[in-house]
Amino acid sequence: MATETLSRIETAPIPVTVIQPRRPFWDFELGHLWEYHELLFFLIWRDVKVRYKQTALGVAWAVLQPLLATLIFSIFFGRLAKIPSDGIPYPVFAYVAMVPWQYFANALAESSNSLVASQNLIKKVYFPRLIIPIGSVMAGLVDFCFSFTILIVMMFHYGIRPSGTIIFFPVFLLLAVCTALAAGLWLSALNVQFRDVKHTIPFLVQFWFFMTPVVYPSSIVPPKWRMLYGLNPMSGVVEGFRYSVLGKAGHPSQLIWVSAGAVLVMLFGGILYFRRMESSFADIV
Amino acid sequence: MLSGIAIRSEGLGKRYTLGGGAPYKTLRESLTGIARGAASKVRSLATGKSEDNSFWALRDISFELKHGEVLGVIGRNGAGKSTLLKIFSRITWPTEGRVTIYGRVGSLLEVGTGFHPELTGRENIFLNGAIMGMRRAEIATKFDEIVAFAEVEKFIDTPVKHYSSGMYVRLAFAIAAHLEPEILIVDEVLAVGDLAFQQKCLGKMSEVSNSGRTILFVSHNMAIIERLCQRAMVLHAGRLEFFGETEDAIKHYMSELIAPGESEGHVFDLAKASHRRSNIGPYLQRMELYTDDDAPVLEGIRIGASLKVKVYFDLPVPTRSFDMGLAFDDMFNQRIFTAHSLFEPDRYQGEIVGPQVFVCEIPSLTLTPGIYNLRIWLDINHVEADFINPVARLTVLESDYYGTGKAPWNGIFVLKHRWYVEAPSVIER
Numbered sequence: 001m002a003t004e005t006l007s008r009i010e011t012a013p014i015p016v017t018v019i020q021p022r023r024p025f026w027d028f029e030l031g032h033l034w035e036y037h038e039l040l041f042f043l044i045w046r047d048v049k050v051r052y053k054q055t056a057l058g059v060a061w062a063v064l065q066p067l068l069a070t071l072i073f074s075i076f077f078g079r080l081a082k083i084p085s086d087g088i089p090y091p092v093f094a095y096v097a098m099v100p101w102q103y104f105a106n107a108l109a110e111s112s113n114s115l116v117a118s119q120n121l122i123k124k125v126y127f128p129r130l131i132i133p134i135g136s137v138m139a140g141l142v143d144f145c146f147s148f149t150i151l152i153v154m155m156f157h158y159g160i161r162p163s164g165t166i167i168f169f170p171v172f173l174l175l176a177v178c179t180a181l182a183a184g185l186w187l188s189a190l191n192v193q194f195r196d197v198k199h200t201i202p203f204l205v206q207f208w209f210f211m212t213p214v215v216y217p218s219s220i221v222p223p224k225w226r227m228l229y230g231l232n233p234m235s236g237v238v239e240g241f242r243y244s245v246l247g248k249a250g251h252p253s254q255l256i257w258v259s260a261g262a263v264l265v266m267l268f269g270g271i272l273y274f275r276r277m278e279s280s281f282a283d284i285v
Numbered sequence: 286m287l288s289g290i291a292i293r294s295e296g297l298g299k300r301y302t303l304g305g306g307a308p309y310k311t312l313r314e315s316l317t318g319i320a321r322g323a324a325s326k327v328r329s330l331a332t333g334k335s336e337d338n339s340f341w342a343l344r345d346i347s348f349e350l351k352h353g354e355v356l357g358v359i360g361r362n363g364a365g366k367s368t369l370l371k372i373f374s375r376i377t378w379p380t381e382g383r384v385t386i387y388g389r390v391g392s393l394l395e396v397g398t399g400f401h402p403e404l405t406g407r408e409n410i411f412l413n414g415a416i417m418g419m420r421r422a423e424i425a426t427k428f429d430e431i432v433a434f435a436e437v438e439k440f441i442d443t444p445v446k447h448y449s450s451g452m453y454v455r456l457a458f459a460i461a462a463h464l465e466p467e468i469l470i471v472d473e474v475l476a477v478g479d480l481a482f483q484q485k486c487l488g489k490m491s492e493v494s495n496s497g498r499t500i501l502f503v504s505h506n507m508a509i510i511e512r513l514c515q516r517a518m519v520l521h522a523g524r525l526e527f528f529g530e531t532e533d534a535i536k537h538y539m540s541e542l543i544a545p546g547e548s549e550g551h552v553f554d555l556a557k558a559s560h561r562r563s564n565i566g567p568y569l570q571r572m573e574l575y576t577d578d579d580a581p582v583l584e585g586i587r588i589g590a591s592l593k594v595k596v597y598f599d600l601p602v603p604t605r606s607f608d609m610g611l612a613f614d615d616m617f618n619q620r621i622f623t624a625h626s627l628f629e630p631d632r633y634q635g636e637i638v639g640p641q642v643f644v645c646e647i648p649s650l651t652l653t654p655g656i657y658n659l660r661i662w663l664d665i666n667h668v669e670a671d672f673i674n675p676v677a678r679l680t681v682l683e684s685d686y687y688g689t690g691k692a693p694w695n696g697i698f699v700l701k702h703r704w705y706v707e708a709p710s711v712i713e714r
Contacts (some may be wrong), residue, residue, distance in 0.1 A: 012305055014467060019375060019384040042415040046408075053403045124398040126375035126390075240694055279378035282371070283301065 023277075025154055033128050040131045040138075047110075047139035060142035063150050066098035073098075077215045086217045089158050092151075096245055097214040097238045099147050100176045104234055105205050107140040107177075111184025112201055115192050119285045129278050130271070133184040137177060151245070163247030172240035175256075178263045179233040185270030189277045192285050213238050218255060232259030235267065290387060292373065297382035299368050302339040309477060342368040343523045346382070348510075352467070355532055356498040357510040357517035359538050364520040366503045368511060370470050373501065388499070390466025397457030402446035406437055409445055413460050427463045433484075435459035458531055462489045468499045471618055505544040507535050507617040535616075551581035555597075555661075558673045565670040568663055570640075571597040572676060584652060585680030588699055592679075594645040597670075597708075598663060608664040611645055613657045613679070621657065625692055651699045654683040654692065675697040686703035 052058040068092055071128040077083045078090030085093035115122065115129070120130065139241040155162070191197035213221075219230050229235055236259020331561055343365045350356055358366050372375045373384065374392035399416040400409050410431055414424035424431075435446070435456040445453060471490070487509070493502055494513055504510050508533060510517060516533035519527040527537040555561075555569040574582035575593040586592060594611055613621040624645050626632060660674035683692040688701050694700045 010377040014388045017390070019372060019379060019386070021379055021381055038421055039415045042412050044402065046412055049408070050401060050403050103353045121399050121416060122376075124376065125392070125418075127416070127418075209538070 001254060007064065014060045014157040016098060021263075029128065035131060036127050036131055040135055043131065043135035044139045044219055046135060048142045051139070054079040059143075059146060062146040065151060066095060066102045066147050070095040072096050073215050075191035080193075083216050084220065086219060086242070088160075088242070090155055090204065092158050092160060092246065093217075093242070094215060095151060095154055097212075097242050099144065099151055100172075100241050101212060101214050101234065102147060102238070102239050103140050103144040104176060104180050105209070108183050108187070108205060109201055110140065112181065114184070114190055115188045115281065116195075116198075122281050123285055125276045130185075130274060131283055133188045133274075134181065137181045137184050141177070141178070155246075160246060162245060165244045165247050168240070170243040172237055175233065175260060175263060176237045178267055179237060180261060181231075182187055182266035182270045185267070187241065187264035189270075189274045189281075189284060191275065192281055208232070211235070225260055226255060230255040231262045235259060235261040236262075288352055289334060290385075291352040291354070292348075292350040292387075293385045294349075295347050295385075297343060297369075297372065297384060298341060298380050299343040299365075299372060299377070300339050300341050300380040308617065327493075333534055341380075341523050343372075343379075343520075346525050349520065349527065350501075352388070352499050353497045354516060355494045355502060356512045356714065357514035357534065358501060358503045358520065359505075359507070359510060359517055360520035363522075366520055367472065368523075370472055370501065370503060371709050374470050386468065388469060389418065390468045391461075391464040391466030392470040393461045393464075393472065396461045397453065400445055400453070400457060403444055405444050406432075406441040408446070409456070413457070416463055417461065418466070419464060421506040423465075431456075431459045431663040434489075439537045455464050458486060460547070462486070462493075465488075466498075468501070469493065470501045472503045481564065505618055507538075511535060511617075519567075550583055553677050555673060555676065557675065560675060561671065562669075563671045564668065565665060566600045566601070568671045569596065569661065569673060570599055573597075573660065574677070574679070575590060582679070585682040587682050587684035588654065589649045589651050589684070590688040592647040592650045594647075596643045596645070596661065597640065599640050600638050600645065600665075603636045604665055605634065605636045606666045607637070608667075609645070610641050610662045610664070612650070612660045614660065614675075615697070616656060616658075618658075621652065650681070651686075652681045653694065653696055654681050655701060656680050 052061065057064065072092045073094045078094070080086065083090075111133040111221065114132045118132050121127075121132075187197050187201070211229075211232050218226070218229065218235055218239050236256040240256050240259075306651065346365075346369065358369065363574045368377070370392065372379050373386065373391055385433075397413070397555040399413050404412065404569045410428060411421065411424055415421065419427075431442055432553050435458070437452050437456050440452065442446065445456070448456070490500075490502075490513060499512070502510065502514060514531045516529060517527075517531040518525060519534050519538045527534050553572040554660045555571055556567065558569075561567065561569075575585045575595070576582050576590045579593070582592070598610060599607070600607070610623060610625040615621055624647060626643070626645075657673040657679045659677045659679055660672070661676045662672040663670045683694075685691070686693055687701075
């Protein structure tokens, strides 16, 4: 008995938990979040696994959506409206933007609804609630990979070779994920209390789409408005994708720095707000 | 295995706001709350004005629980039991006070949480295990054991949406039962599955409690509480009323439960009864108890004596379809017997309205001596209209039922019976 006690204490020191009404707002408990990384993994895995169950086309949906949208944009904006595309064939120009945009739009819709959709869990089990929106933002990356593969095929077809700028690609992907997460944190926490959020999402996504240089290049925005324009982090993401993947001449640095700054502020504020509301989720969801 | 304190609760309290109030105000509050950051105490003072539409689900809960103890938590519905467990399992935050927990907490508040119908049994074991706080490696080692316990070997690779409800619940409980936290929180999970499976669950519970784990156990079943717990706490209206030996706690709870307080001898004023659930209206007005020769029931009735229950009630609208039920429960809330007007062949069939008296006569109440709780309900058009539980306490007094001078003491009821020696063989002298 005594040895058992000893070995138990040595192998697993018992964790001490203090439950109090309020925690300091600066304590993000990131270490605590790490303790639950396996759960995060399982939630992502579940979302991915379940997403295309009982659909006839399955994973093809991940590719069809941006592809069809690109087709329509190429006809109406590229051919008919003759919108400039910085010297890149219009379909590639639009599709390279559609890949991160589609990811963002889906992640936004999924994550904003994620807490409400997981109310069963929230009301019954403890885990850091941050895991839920993080999980739904990450799960979208699987679709992203599929649609990105098509981008590579398309570049081959148009004979575009990636240049050395491709090494910056992960940075812009991270920027896209952070943007989706930042918006997801705000909207999911707000949605717990105000179901109005659900109704604003389609409008928000549409509005955001036209604020982002997906179907047009950011170069048509007058220079004096460029900084303000960059406050939409997705414009930095989209221009960053074009820059890093297609090796488009001209580094859109200013825009990207503004976007990166905007993301940081949004994300930090989102975490603060989320943590603030976290304690009441189980009571009001 | 572990020694020392497992849970220490100091002045714990939880306040809920009713109705939600104006959401706009809460949003503004939250935003200003962020702006103010640490000055959050100001905010809680500012919200003090909405005191009238908030209530304390728990207040001033302080106690200590040592490792290895099995603590029963008892109390009426709404006493705060679930809120307490929710705070300990960190699902909800307390409004005041502080809890220190030494060890991992696992909760069986609700089994099957996070099951996804499209995933197979195998996949759900891993997912649910992770949700309940198990490591992947831990689940993998216990996987076969869980599947065997749940008896779903054949269907382990079938999506759980094709499972029968019994299989579903068994699988869910099996995962929960294989959690091995230092502190386990259990809330009425034994109400699931068929009888055989319930037995199995009880066995598992005893096994867990014998292994030196700390358990917090909520149940309405006093027999199980008595069997599993060394100590128990009684919650009443959010306050800790009693904390001590299980036996004393149950006595305390019972005395609170069976003291409706509105009784005057054999007459019970139901209009003021507090333990009621009125779906349509509080129609039941008054109840009177009589025994042999229409004598009022004062201290109790003798074994085998008659019981006449007169119920006064008032119907505002005319109806033909009304029924009344009267049930007898023992001290452990086990149903002993139900007298229902549905079983009456010669019932009055006409339409009634206004004040009524409904009488139930039991020619001979053959229960063993003890205290019984009565509950009563009125159904109108086969829907429960008014329900009071407990409505009264009935004492069955020791008496010479068999006419031998010996009072029966054992079992639930008495039954006339004979013993005789058939064709006695004796030594002839």
